Amino acid sequence: MPLLKSWVESANSPDTDFPLNNLPYGSFRAEDGEAHCGIAIGDMILDVTTLEADGLVQMDDEDTVFAFGDWTEFMSLGPAAWAAFRATATEMLAKGAPDAEALTAYLVPQAGARMLMPFMVAEYTDFYASKNHATNVGTMFRGAENALPQNWLSIPIGYNGRASSVVVSGTDVRRPWGQLKGPNDDLPRFAPCVRFDLELEMGAIVGVPSEGPVTVTEADEMLFGYVLLNDWSARDIQAWEYQPLGPFQSKATATTISPWIVPKAALEPFRVSTPERERVLLDYLKEPGPMLYDIALEVGLAPEGKPETVIARTNYKEMYYSSAQQLAHHTSSGCPMSVGDLLGSGTISGTTKDSRGALLELTWGGKEPVTLDSGETRNFLEDGDTLTLRGAAKGDGYRVGFGDCTGTVLPALDDPYGGRK
Incomplete structure (x- = not known):
């Protein structure tokens, strides 16, 4: 599979861990002091918790999947939901995405971000x-x-x-x-x-x-x-x-x-x-x-x-x-x-x-x-x-x-x- 291009330019570098092909899930301390769910893209973090709060991301009938600040609730939705959300995130971050300009407001620099436990470890x-x-x-x-x-x-x-x-x-x-x-x-x-x-x-x-x-x-x-x-x-x-x-x-x-x-x-x-x-x-x-x-x-x-x-x-x-x-x-x-x-x-x-x-x-x-x-x-x-x-x-x-x-x-x-x- 070749590199998938993103409108986040740093994600197109051959040296980044986080191209559009990846889209890994993490948790970070946001400006409001709360834990937020985020997706790494290049040298930035897409703030998924705020996207959900603003109505730009929704998982079926669930209103607050990402409000808890880690990915445990999302994991519990199962493989079909995982695939659907990954497809949505890929479309949002792909080069030429129609909402790219609006989505820049939801990007947080990875540099200086305080990372938190990305999920609740059960056992x-x-x-x-x-x-x-x-x-x-x-x-x-x-x-x-x-x-x-x-x-x-x-x-x-x-x-x-x-x-x-x-x-x-x-x-x-x-x-x-x-x-x-x-x-x-x-x-x-x-x-x-x-x-x-x-x-x-x-x-x-x-x-x-x-x-x-x-x-x-x-x-x-x-x-x-x-x-x-x-x-x-x-x-x-x-x-x-x-x-x-x-x-x-x-x-x-x-x-x-x-x-x-x-x-x-x-x-x-x-x-x-x-x-x-x-x-x-x-x-x-x-x-x-x-x-x-x-x-x-x-x-x-x-x-x-x-x-x-x-x-x-x-x-x-x-x-x-x-x-x-x-x-x-x-x-x-x-x-x-x-x-x-x-x-x-x-x-x-x-x-x-x-x-x-x-x-x-x-x-x-x-x-x-x-x-x-x-x-x-x-x-x-x-x-x-x-x-x-x-x-x-x-x-x-x-x-x-x-x-x-x-x-x-x-x-x-x-x-x-x-x-x-």
């Missing part, structure tokens, strides 16, 4: 679905011969996380305290995390609820859109707590998502197939067609007051299991899914060292430090470090991107309990 589930990542981590802890758990090639492994700690890009992340136990320690101690890490992931957002098992095809139709996702991880806390039940506090500090939800429709031209299976999947997990996307991804790390170094580049197509498979598996026990459920892909890693999506892998457990452009090295994250995830699907003269997904590490509190006993 959060994180998966472990990149074979390269799982192999690397397994090799570190169990040796190459036992790198993958016996079930890994048959099932999308996941765990239920914390919806309450999902935050929007730009939110600072405080280094957590937790129970730590070194290999030579007899007992654990309560102390600030030392091995704080990032995880480069994609997040899939459920827009259609379910009450029982769904197929992979049905699961794909339930997905509203995608975000970049950084699942911050306290590796030393994780090492002590994860057996026998898996991550808990080590993953509860924060999960950062990009401010813009790229609708699934914008990613359709970039569909690719999952890798060839090394073990035949059970029927309920088999895909009827391509379910992954060709999305180039990167991670930048900037020490406080110093320039950024891109420490990893990879691609979403490296995943072994797609979001549709993950969602289908999630429902297979009868687990109901809700509008606003968020599914983390799990860390996305490629086959080369510079394509590993976490410092745990990049430094091979802290044994091989990463050298930054500033000359500093990193085994794990230090206070003041800013992490930025970026991603874009690249078309013919345009890109469909997500905007930056950023977070800065703040020092651990001196006393997390404030002296309370």
Whole structure:
């Protein structure tokens, strides 16, 4: 598909994340102090909440779909409404649109806009679905011969996380305290995390609820859109707590998502197939067609007051299991899914060292430090470090991107309990 031209000139640049082909959904703090729904177009935001209030946008018989300031209510209307609204927005912003001059009054510059959570996260589930990542981590802890758990090639492994700690890009992340136990320690101690890490992931957002098992095809139709996702991880806390039940506090500090939800429709031209299976999947997990996307991804790390170094580049197509498979598996026990459920892909890693999506892998457990452009090295994250995830699907003269997904590490509190006993 070629670039679709818009009367918003900045949307026609080959370098923007937000051409007319994209039209991602976000929330921002408007001049009235309230949260507003917006669509990114070039370097501007189309204020959808104000358009609705002025009667220029209406969703069927619903009067206040966008008045709440996030996209949760809109998601609940379902795929037909999503398609109709996207068609309307495309017509409004297309080059030659008859109402272009009037619509300029509803544009807000992205520069300086305070972005908010674009939807209400109902539940959060994180998966472990990149074979390269799982192999690397397994090799570190169990040796190459036992790198993958016996079930890994048959099932999308996941765990239920914390919806309450999902935050929007730009939110600072405080280094957590937790129970730590070194290999030579007899007992654990309560102390600030030392091995704080990032995880480069994609997040899939459920827009259609379910009450029982769904197929992979049905699961794909339930997905509203995608975000970049950084699942911050306290590796030393994780090492002590994860057996026998898996991550808990080590993953509860924060999960950062990009401010813009790229609708699934914008990613359709970039569909690719999952890798060839090394073990035949059970029927309920088999895909009827391509379910992954060709999305180039990167991670930048900037020490406080110093320039950024891109420490990893990879691609979403490296995943072994797609979001549709993950969602289908999630429902297979009868687990109901809700509008606003968020599914983390799990860390996305490629086959080369510079394509590993976490410092745990990049430094091979802290044994091989990463050298930054500033000359500093990193085994794990230090206070003041800013992490930025970026991603874009690249078309013919345009890109469909997500905007930056950023977070800065703040020092651990001196006393997390404030002296309370």
